Structure formats: C-alpha cells, structure tokens
Amino acid sequence: EIKACLFDLDGVIVDTARFHYIAWKELANDLGFDLSEEQNEQLKGISRMESLEIILSLGGITLSEEDKLERAAKKNVRYLELCQQMTPDDTLPGVRAFLEELEKASIGIGLGSASKNAKVILERIDMLSYFETLVDGNRVTKGKPDPQVFNLGAADLQVNPADCVVFEDAVAGVQSAKAAGMFAVGIGDRAVLTEADIVVPGFANFGLEDLQQQFKQ
Ligand code: B16
Ligand code: MG
Numbered sequence: 001e002i003k004a005c006l007f008d009l010d011g012v013i014v015d016t017a018r019f020h021y022i023a024w025k026e027l028a029n030d031l032g033f034d035l036s037e038e039q040n041e042q043l044k045g046i047s048r049m050e051s052l053e054i055i056l057s058l059g060g061i062t063l064s065e066e067d068k069l070e071r072a073a074k075k076n077v078r079y080l081e082l083c084q085q086m087t088p089d090d091t092l093p094g095v096r097a098f099l100e101e102l103e104k105a106s107i108g109i110g111l112g113s114a115s116k117n118a119k120v121i122l123e124r125i126d127m128l129s130y131f132e133t134l135v136d137g138n139r140v141t142k143g144k145p146d147p148q149v150f151n152l153g154a155a156d157l158q159v160n161p162a163d164c165v166v167f168e169d170a171v172a173g174v175q176s177a178k179a180a181g182m183f184a185v186g187i188g189d190r191a192v193l194t195e196a197d198i199v200v201p202g203f204a205n206f207g208l209e210d211l212q213q214q215f216k217q
C-alpha cells in the first residue's frame with residue numbers, strides 16, 4: 001500500500017538542469033575548456049563537489065582544494081542568480097495537481113534531493129508547503145546512488161520503505177531508490193532509466209490512479 005511519495009527536485013518538480021548547465025559551462029570556460037550538454041547529463045543527481053570533480057577530470061585539470069571550493073562557491077552564486085528568473089509557472093506540468101491528489105488521499109509527501117538549494121527553489125516556485133519533510137544536500141552525508149537520502153525521508157514520514165514510491169529523473173537517483181527497497185518511478189526515458197520499476201515522461205498524463213494500478217512490491 002502506498003503510504004508516502006518521495007520526490008527528487010531537479011528534473012522532477014522543476015527544470016533547473018539548464019541553469020546548472022549554464023553555470024558549470026562558465027566555470028569550465030574560465031578554465032579554458034568547454035562542457036557539452038551530453039557531459040552535463042552525467043551530473044544529474046550528483047552533488048556539487050562531486051560534479052566539480054567530474055568536470056575537472058573531463059578538462060584534465062587539477063586544482064588545489066582551496067581553488068575548488070572557491071570555484072564551486074562562485075558557480076553556486078551564478079546558479080542562484082539564474083534561478084531568480086523562475087516563477088511558480090516553471091513547476092513542471094502536472095506536478096502540482098499530482099501533489100494535491102496525494103494530499104487528498106493522505107499520502108505522505110517528502111523531498112529527496114542532492115541539492116543544498118532545495119528549500120530556496122521550492123519557495124521560489126511556491127511549492128514548499130506541500131512537503132512534510134525535506135531531505136536535501138545539507139542533510140545527507142552519502143550521495144545518490146547510496147539509499148541514505150530516501151531512507152531518511154521514509155524515517156521522517158514514519159513509513160516502511162516498501163510503502164514508499166520515489167520519483168527520479170537520474171540514473172543514480174533510481175539506483176538509490178531501489179537500494180532503499182522502494183518502488184521507483186523514472187521520469188524521462190525508459191532506455192536511460194533501465195532500473196526503474198516504471199518510467200513515465202512526466203506528470204502531465206499521470207495521476208494517483210495510474211500509480212496505484214502499477215504499484216507492486
Ligand atoms: P546544489 P536533485 C541535484 O539535484 C542536481 O540534479 C545536480 O545536478 C546538482 O549538482 C545537485 O543537485 C547539487 O545541487 O549545487 O544546488 O547543491 O536532482 O538531486 O534534486
Ligand atoms: Mg534530479
């Protein structure tokens with residue numbers, strides 16, 4: 001029985017990946033190389049500092065710890081500046097209606113994101129009030145694909161992992177959900193999210209009834 005739904009943020013609730021990409025690309029350009037959109041795909045669901053490590057290895061560059069922290073901080077300032085453009089209309093199609101269905105059915109709602117900016121972003125798009133708990137990059141010590149982020153969410157909502165559904169757009173996030181023993185709904189492409197229990201393109205044509213029908217443990 002579904003007792004709680006745990007949502008990833010970037011790529012599930014709102015499309016912030018394009019802003020992460022612009023800010024990471026500028027960081028790479030400052031260091032003298034370029035970052036392709038395809039390379040940016042590898043960074044989905046991955047923490048800020050781990051993303052930086054991946055980008056530096058793509059560029060074949062080594063930096064001091066101090067320089068890394070400085071550049072990551074600068075990237076975040078730029079990212080937040082870009083996020084200022086967002087309004088509640090940027091919430092991905094169907095998400096709000098889906099969360100309202102969950103509320104009516106008394107199903108718990110939690111966030112499971114790698115982002116340290118999760119709260120600011122949810123406030124910006126006026127979605128914070130739906131969430132009973134936020135597990136974000138400020139709380140987790142082991143990033144996705146480790147199950148910690150979703151385990152903490154289930155514990156906060158006092159539900160068993162087997163009664164939880166996770167919505168994720170990243171391969172690492174789906175792996176994290178499966179490692180936590182939860183039902184994983186991939187948001188995106190079946191060919192990419194191979195480990196998800198089901199994959200849907202988004203919430204536009206997907207409601208609670210559809211989920212209940214497909215839910216198995
Ligand atoms: P921040 P999610 C992840 O969020 C993003 O997908 C990933 O690209 C980003 O690097 C990470 O958050 C950390 O974000 O720099 O804001 O702390 O998909 O897990 O909601
Ligand atoms: Mg994501």
